[in-house]
Structure formats: C-alpha cells, structure tokens
Amino acid sequence: MSDARRRGLGLALALPPVVLLAVFVGIPVVLAVGFSLGHVGGLNATIARIGTDTRVATSWWGTTQAWADVFADPRFVRDLVVTVGVTVVSTVVVVATSLGIALNLRLRGGRLATAFAGLAVVPLFIPVVIASWAITTFYSSDGAVRTAAALVGLDGPTWSYSVTAVVIGSVWTSLPFATLMASSGLQAVPDAMIEAARDAGASTASLVVRVMLPLAAVPVVIATTFTAIGVLGQFTVPYFTGPNAPSVLGVDISKYFQSFDRPQESVVMAVVVFVLASGVGAVYVGTAFRSAQTAGRA
C-alpha cells in the first residue's frame, strides 16, 4: 500500500471517536465558553432564558461582564482558593504516598510491600458515589473514628462535611491510579541501573533522587497531572463529604445552575476550572513529548 493510502486509511480509522468527541464534548465546550462571554443565541438560548441576571454580549467577541460578576463575588474567590488548595494538598499527599508505596515495592519487595500496593489499588473498584458516602459516614459525628475515640474516652474529631473530608475523599479516590503509575514506572527501571548506583556508593536517598525518579519521571508526572485534573473538577466527592460553604468549584457549578438559577455564572466557573486543568494538562503533554523525543520516539 502506498504511503498516501496508508495515511488516508489511518486517518479514516481514527476519525470516529474524534468526531464523536468533537460533537458531544467539543461543541458543548465551545458553547460554554461562548455563553460565558455572553453569546446567548442558538443553542445557548434556552439556558440563557432560564437564568436570571444573564449578561448579553455587547461586541462581536462577547462581553467580560459575566466574568467580572463572578470574580467580584467574594464567595467565588473564596471557593476558588479552597478548590486550588484542596487540589494541591490532595495531589501532594497522593503523589507522596504512591511514591512511597512504589519505592518500597521496588526496593524492598516482599509480601508486606505487595500488601501496601494491593490496598492502594482497592479504591479503583469502588464506585465514587459509594466511596464518598462511605467516607462521610466513617468520619461523621457518629462514625467509626469518633466511636473508636469514645471507646478510649476521647472526644474524636468530626471531619465529615468539612474541607478535611474532601481532601480525604480526594486522596482515597485518586490513590489507585497514581500508585499504579508510580509502581509500573519504577518497576521499569532496570536492575542494572540501581546496582550501578549502589556500586558507586549511593545511599538509598541519593539512589532514589538521582537515579530512580529521573528514570521514572514520565509516569510520575502522569500520576501528578491526572490526579490534579481529576480533583480540580470533581463533583461527587465534595458533594457528599464537603461543607455547604466553602464548597469547591465543581459543586458550585452545579449549585449555581440548579439551585441559584445563574447558569451563566456557573459556566464561567466551569471555564475557569477548564483553564486551570488545561494548564496542568499542558505540563503533562510537554513532559511526555520531550521524553518521547529524547527516547527517539518523536
């Protein structure tokens, strides 16, 4: 088959999911961004009518008035800070934990290490809805934590319906994927590299920092960015486990649309999250491409 025909065939085979996503995700994204800028015609007409205080576009590219409204609202700014904070803390905890488990598995091995890794993967198979509800009841005022504390005469903390529970829930649900990434990345580091470093006199700490992590950089970056993107926009975990105020943006988006009848502001927040998530995603893409290039795959 000639090169041109091969290219054509490849393109044809790859198009179906791309087209489907372009229609069912791409168009809504474009609509959303447009609506946030005040374009209320066409498919945006219905939600524009439902909403109260919808800002309409004043020029060809739209208006920033809706954006100004949102950013002027102190509750939004507070929620934005909380969202970013929860994301950062959760991501750090997840990456640290998954790296610890993966390094332990790689360097020490044995049944204990496998047990850790196995535990970390369990949440993968529990639906997020269930997980959120389970965590809420576990850390609630009559939950297991307080019950255990009461047994020894202490007054245990109630973390449910607080930002702490959101972090706990985010860590719980993100741990499996990050652990899988980290452990397979570290398993791929050849024994010979580790032995050479030890032979040259490296302590475990140097070995990890100077040899293993650089070699496993891409999967670790993947774990970090996927976790961050996932936590940034999540809805279910904070909906069940978090407080009414402050809430994270994922919940706000739903609240502003369904409860407050302010779809445009809801969409502005969605775009804000999208921009943040894309920024994180760009880090992943950049790293992955650079590593592919140095490995000769690009």
Add this chain to the structure above:
Amino acid sequence: MTSSPSLSSARASSAPDPAPSSRGVAGPPSLAVAGLTKRLGGRTVVDALDLSLQPGELVALLGPSGCGKTTTLRMVAGFLEPDAGTVTVGGRDVTALGPDRRPSAMVFQNYALWPHLTVFANVAFPLRLRRLPRAEVTERVTAVLEMVGLAHHARSRPAQISGGEQQRAALARAVVQEPDLLLLDEPLSNLDAQLRVRVREEIREIQQRLGITTVMVTHDQEEALAVSDRVAVMNGGRIEQIGTPSDVYADPATSFVASFIGSMNVLAGPDLASARAAGVAGPSAGPAPDETWAVRPEHVAFSPRAGGPAVVRRVLPHGHVTELVLGVDALELRSVVTGEAPRPGDQGDVALRRVRHYRAGLLVGDGHGGGGR
C-alpha cells in the same frame, strides 16, 4: 579509501553471470529485479539495482550495514514499495502486489514465530489460511517438521525451544508454503558461532534438496561464500560484483570487493615503493602513484633468512593456519602459513606472488606485470 566505481565498468570486468552448475535447467529467471530504486530519509538506499536468479540457485546479497541489501530483500518480499523498478517472480510482475499475494516466503531475522501458537500451528498457519483440508495440512506440516528435525517439538511453544530450533521452525514455516522464491534475512546472525556453521549447512542442504530459488541477505562474507551458488557484493545501494564464490574471492573486480571478501593486504603506492626499495620481491613493474595493490595473505611468501629485510612482528595461531604479521620498514603485511611457523623476531625475505592492481577502485591489472585481463 576510493569512491564507488560505476556499475557498468565493474560488471564489464567481472566474469559474465554463470548459469548455476548445481541444478536446474537454464530457462526464464525465477526472480528478475530491474532498475529497483528506493530513497529513504533523503538518501538513495537502493540505486537502480538489477538482479536475476535462475531456478534453484541460492544467491547471497552480501555487504556491510547500510548497503541496501535488507531494503532490497524487503522490496522483493513486498514490505516496501520501490520508488522505481520492477520485481518479477516466475515471469509474473509482482511489483504491485502486497506480501500476502506474492509467491515468496521469508525467514525473518528474529524468526518472528507467533508466541501464542505452537510450533505446529506456526508452520500450519499459511496452509490453514488457504483453507486446505485438515488431513493435508497435518500431512504436509508433519513432513516439513521431520525434514528440519523438529517433529518432537510440534506441540511446544516458541519460547520453549532453543534459538537454533526456532530458526528451523521459521524455515519450516516458509518452506511448507512451497514458495517459488525463498527469502532469508540474515538467518544466522542470532546464533552462536559453532551453531552457525552447522545450521548454514543444514539450510543449504534443504534448499538444494527442494530446489527452491533463494535469496539470502548477510553481512558475513564467510557464510556467503560457504553456501551460495553466486554472491552479489553490494555497496552504497548497488551490486559491485556478482559471481561464484571462487570468482569473487579470486578475482575481485573492485577494491571494495577485494577488501570485503576474505582478508586482504591493501597497499598504497608510496608504502610499497619504499618496501620495494627495502627488498620486497613483487611484480616487475613498480606501482603507479595513484594505484592500490591488493595481495591475499596466502600470496605473501615469507622465507626465513637471517639479515632479511622483513621481520616477524607477531604470530597469531588460528588453529588450522597461522597468521603472521610481517614488517618491512613502515609497511605491515599479513601472511598465512600452515604447518610450522616462524617465531616473533625472525628475519626473512618476502615475495608477493599475486598482486591485483586497482586505480580509482577498479581493477586495472593482475599478477606480475600490468595490463588488463
């Protein structure tokens, strides 16, 4: 060293393509490649290659890496589309056909046995594709497995058998198709040295018994000389010389072929002139300034004599022969002797029995005294 010679003058000075003596009636060629050209990554990897094989003969494509031999083979097999030229098998132009429609069968360098199938299933695969009746498939596969000595491994998986056995399985899979053309891609390069000698003879024996026209790609000149009817020495995308192993060894048409086949002492004019002055005996006519001389080690004769101009620098035993590294002034010559060998430090005379003269890479003279052949 010197630049690549032009095809036509090189071919003109070598022997005409002989019909294979080992078998077959000389008739229409089994494989005819005409003007085959391929450019990859801005480089012309195969340059207007012509080649034709008579039925039943084994031709080796021999050359260093990058000379285009594997690319040529893959174009014959159908995995690569040539930029120009045609491939004709058994009188039929197959250039436009994919590898599945061509009457050729290939043995891959790393065997490419399917790990999820048994040896039997691997060999039966092409027959089952053609929807042959089960009894016939079993019969043919069993016969071929017995021929290559793998009948006892029919139910094993590729991972469970040795490298040599995997190679035979790959060969069986190709041969069971009863192809018009058998293509071997460096079949021995993954085997260890001793196995290589044995396996190459087995391959040759099977090929001759079945009379299948075969093209074998290799970078190992010893292997090519040992099993082929003809050897095509390739360099820079072209065939520099094609001929029987003895022709190519004894009469290399270009300096590239001379230094690639067997071992060769290559002497440029000024060095040799100074050696002549020191007393090395050779052809009566001295070297022209732009000439290169090539002398096989077996044609460098060392006779011990105290006070002679040459001195034995090193003695390298190779078991069946002994290689001597001789020094005459700044010139270093290699010689081979059988039987008793001199010792390092011995002095003696050196005579060059047969010298081939090359100018600009092309053969211009032979033996004692100049002139063409």
Add this chain to the structure above:
Amino acid sequence: MRALLLGRRAATAVLLVLVAVFVLGPLLWLAAHAFATRWTYPSLLPDGLTLHWWSVVLEDAQLGAAVRNSLYFAPLTVLVSAVVCLPAAYAFSRFDFPGRRLFLVGLFATNAFPKMGLFVSMASLFYGLHLMNTVAGVVIVQFVGTVVFMTWIPAAAFSSVPRALEEAARDAGAGPLRTFVRVTLPLALPGVLVAVLMSFLAAFDEAQGTYLVGAPVYMTMPTEMYSLVLNYPKQVAAVFAILLSIPSVALLLLARRAVLGGRLAEGFQIR
C-alpha cells in the same frame, strides 16, 4: 542491629494498619450498616443484625429497575466504545497520519473540562438533537468517559506487538484484516482487556451525566444513589452500596493480575 530491624518492622506494620484502616475502614463500616437493625453511637457494634434492609431494597421496584438499567447501559456502552475506538487505537498505533498526535492529545484533553460544567452545555445540545431521555443519549454520555481508556491503552498494547510478527503473517498469505484478527489482537488482548475493564468501570460509575440525560426515565444505580442517600435511612444506602460494588469487585478479582501489570502505565505514554 537487631533492635533497628525490629523497630523498622514494627513501624512498617503500624503503617500498614494505618493504610488499611484508611482504605478499608470506610468500606467495612458502611458494609456493616447493611446488616444493622440500629446502630447507636458510640457503640462499636450494631445494636442488632438483620437482613430486613436487604428485602426493602430488593423488593423496591424502582431500585430494581435501577440495577437492571445499570447492567444494561454499562455493557452496551463498552460495546459501542470498543467498536468505535479499537480501530482508532490500531490506527494510532500502526499508522502515521496528519493530526495523529493532535487527536491523541485532544482525546485526553476532553477530560480536562469539569464534567458538571460540560453537562450544562451538553444539555442544550442534547435538547437540540432530541437525545434527552433516550437510550442513545445515555450511552453517548457514558461513552465520553470511556474514550481515553479505549484508545490510549489498546494503542499501547498494539504497539507492543512486534511488527515482524505481523509481517510474517502477511508473508504467509494473510490479508491485513486476517493478520489483525489472528496475530495482533490475540497478542494485544491483555492490554485490550484492561481497557475494557477500565471502560466498564467508568461507564458503570457515571452518575452526573446519566442523571442529566436519563432522569427520570432511565435511572441507573449511581444516579439512584444520590436520592437514596438523602431520602432513605443509612442502612438502605449501605445495602445499595454493596450491591453497586459487586460487579466492580468481581471484576477486580478476575482481572487483578492484568491491572497490576505494567499495561496501565504503558498506555499513557505518547509515542
């Protein structure tokens, strides 16, 4: 020296217990509630054990319908996803065409937009296309979450099949489709199965979009869970939670070796 080793062992054991409590604690606590008559704080055990709540759930028609819907939509979505995405995965793996990298990254980028915000605009689109409250609409919504798994992971699996094996099949006389079916697919199957597994979980757990498009006509288990939690006693939610987890856990046990292998990480490298 001995003391240090013992100390380290003890520390690791304590750590293991902490991690086990962190991961398994909430699940066990919730599961216990499914069998509790009542559970008064601060007792460590329920007041009594009963299967009463199970009959409440299993006899509830609405909940039963939700279970059936989940088991209908998720496999259907995975099937649609496989048919649409596997050829694309093969193309990403074996062909070089303009826009290949762009599409690959683009498919992943669709995950970056927060689902809730997406569904708001999706609603407008679905209304316009008359897909609200239809089977096709629900399938599409669940499909979107499976695309990354069904393209990236199989693409890596296909790439790991050595080309020589495919060439050998072509040389033996197999056309491109036969080569794919007999050589490429069997060898890439573990990776494809991981992709199928992850896609099933994604489709099965999909709640917000399904709620938006499907309610009130098509309720699945996750969407039902939202209202359950708010309107029923804890024990009912606990029973439902166990039911909802059964397919996932069953798949976990069947596929744990495949998932714990290196396939998942391989799937997310860009080539």
